[in-house]
Amino acid sequence: MKMYLSSIFADPERTARLIDIAQSSFLPLLKGAIFYTIPLTIITFIVGMVLAIVTALARISHVRIFQIIARIYVSAIRGTPLLVQLFIIFYGLPTLGIIIDSYLAAVIGFSLSVGAYTSEIIRAAILSTPKGQWEAGYSIGMSYSQVLRRIILPQAARVSLPPLSNSFISLVKDTSLASLVLVSEMFRKAQEIAASNYEFLLVYSEAALIYWVICFILSVIQQMLEKKLDRYV
Amino acid sequence: MISIQGLYKQFGKLEVLKGIDLEVEKGNVVVVIGPSGSGKTTMLRCLNILETPTKGVISIESQTLDFSGTVPKKNIAAFRRLTGMVFQSYNLFPHKTALENVMEGPVIVKNENKESARKKAQTLLEKVGLGDKIDYYPVQLSGGQQQRVGIARALAMDPKVMLFDEPTSALDPELVGEVLKVMKDLANEGMTMIVVTHEMRFAREAADEVIFMDQGVVVERNKPEEIFTNPKEERTRKFLNMIQ
Numbered sequence: 001m002k003m004y005l006s007s008i009f010a011d012p013e014r015t016a017r018l019i020d021i022a023q024s025s026f027l028p029l030l031k032g033a034i035f036y037t038i039p040l041t042i043i044t045f046i047v048g049m050v051l052a053i054v055t056a057l058a059r060i061s062h063v064r065i066f067q068i069i070a071r072i073y074v075s076a077i078r079g080t081p082l083l084v085q086l087f088i089i090f091y092g093l094p095t096l097g098i099i100i101d102s103y104l105a106a107v108i109g110f111s112l113s114v115g116a117y118t119s120e121i122i123r124a125a126i127l128s129t130p131k132g133q134w135e136a137g138y139s140i141g142m143s144y145s146q147v148l149r150r151i152i153l154p155q156a157a158r159v160s161l162p163p164l165s166n167s168f169i170s171l172v173k174d175t176s177l178a179s180l181v182l183v184s185e186m187f188r189k190a191q192e193i194a195a196s197n198y199e200f201l202l203v204y205s206e207a208a209l210i211y212w213v214i215c216f217i218l219s220v221i222q223q224m225l226e227k228k229l230d231r232y233v
Numbered sequence: 234m235i236s237i238q239g240l241y242k243q244f245g246k247l248e249v250l251k252g253i254d255l256e257v258e259k260g261n262v263v264v265v266i267g268p269s270g271s272g273k274t275t276m277l278r279c280l281n282i283l284e285t286p287t288k289g290v291i292s293i294e295s296q297t298l299d300f301s302g303t304v305p306k307k308n309i310a311a312f313r314r315l316t317g318m319v320f321q322s323y324n325l326f327p328h329k330t331a332l333e334n335v336m337e338g339p340v341i342v343k344n345e346n347k348e349s350a351r352k353k354a355q356t357l358l359e360k361v362g363l364g365d366k367i368d369y370y371p372v373q374l375s376g377g378q379q380q381r382v383g384i385a386r387a388l389a390m391d392p393k394v395m396l397f398d399e400p401t402s403a404l405d406p407e408l409v410g411e412v413l414k415v416m417k418d419l420a421n422e423g424m425t426m427i428v429v430t431h432e433m434r435f436a437r438e439a440a441d442e443v444i445f446m447d448q449g450v451v452v453e454r455n456k457p458e459e460i461f462t463n464p465k466e467e468r469t470r471k472f473l474n475m476i477q
């Protein structure tokens with residue numbers, strides 16, 4: 001540590017080189033974040049939420065087979081490492097002749113994961129909405145899907161906002177695993193840059209800083225949303 | 234106008250309604266009284282098909298549902314629109330304002346144009362004395378105000394019959410009057426109503442008929458003055474003594 005620091009500051013040439021690397025790697029890292037990490041997070045979260053809602057509804061439905069399928073899905077995803085799932089999709093499926101491009105493989109893997117984990121959050125939120133809300137909706141003639149969309153899910157959204165925000169923030173960080181299935185997101189960019197100049201500490205720290213800033217901004221947005229939704233409770 | 238014939242409802246092994254027969258004339262107000270667990274709520278919920286009767290025939294105006302066979306979902310939806318339900322615990326939609334609560338049914342279920350639905354909702358809220366509260370959320374309203382929004386919400390669907398399940402029993406005593414007044418006004422306008430309540434003054438002043446239920450059957454029915462002063466059945470007399 002001491003040696004590292006003194007090597008930076010004692011040697012003006014090295015200091016200049018590090019500043020240069022920090023500057024020149026910043027843009028590629030940022031691009032990796034803007035063109036890959038962030039869109040990958042957003043797309044998988046949206047697909048994952050749709051899966052989560054469907055899974056939650058299947059779990060609370062009275063149709064046995066839906067319940068069973070949903071349970072198996074959630075159990076399988078929660079019971080296996082995300083990295084292993086990604087490897088199966090990207091490296092494993094080609095064995096069966098199913099060849100999936102790395103970005104799509106990442107989208108599928110992360111969406112399945114988000115879908116399984118957040119389905120439990122959504123299920124709990126739906127169940128926490130009082131039964132009287134369903135009945136009030138039915139009593140004015142609404143159908144199941146109308147009550148669900150207009151009455152139950154908006155209330156469930158409020159309850160599940162904090163845990164869903166946590167999932168979203170975790171997802172931002174988890175997308176770094178996509179580097180291992182060759183998606184050129186921010187962390188893969190960082191690996192490539194570091195491999196060429198051997199300044200691992202600097203480059204990885206820079207990537208960490210960008211993750212941190214993104215997550216910080218997200219948590220600010222989360223707080224604003226929670227305030228906004230608070231007016232009904 | 235409303236007729237219930239041989240209505241049975243069972244929850245598992247528990248038989249709650251054991252053959253209810255009831256006719257209600259158009260424009261009449263029927264008050265239902267009876268001990269806890271006698272099946273009053275269950276009967277109202279069957280009329281609104283929030284519970285599916287085990288068997289029996291119910292009809293309102295020209296629509297009839299016969300529960301001895303399977304009843305198509307579509308018929309249930311159409312039937313439900315004939316009745317408006319007011320719940321003991323209001324059950325307003327907490328994420329919608331008073332106005333939005335009232336507009337929801339007309340706009341979403343009846344596909345009414347938003348503007349005209351808004352005007353109608355506003356008129357209804359004025360009618361229940363909440364013209365100045367239309368943009369309030371339920372949490373910002375007292376229990377009595379929430380229940381009046383609940384009444385307006387049910388009325389917005391233009392029901393043929395209004396069903397009230399102990400609409401004032403969750404309210405602080407000083408708020409009961411404002412809700413009963415709205416209900417009396419409705420009765421005076423000729424709305425057909427079935428009201429489960431223990432408010433005997435309301436029964437005396439507004440009811441055309443009082444029904445006493447016990448253990449899943451209608452024990453006695455009569456004009457309010459008759460049933461209160463001169464009950465024919467022993468069970469009715471006991472119950473009235475207990476609550477008065």
Ligand SMILES: Nc1ncnc2c1ncn2[C@@H]1O[C@H](COP(=O)(O)OP(=O)(O)OP(=O)(O)O)[C@@H](O)[C@H]1O
Nearest residue numbers: 244245247249267268269270271272273274275276
């Ligand atoms: N969903 C249900 N599942 C099982 N039992 C039920 C259900 N709903 C009602 N019951 C039972 O049916 C009986 C009648 O209930 P109901 O609510 O109709 O009575 P009530 O006359 O409205 O009583 P109260 O004056 O207390 O409101 C009770 O024994 C109750 O426990």
Ligand SMILES: [Mg+2]
Nearest residue numbers: 273274275398
């Ligand atoms: Mg009851």
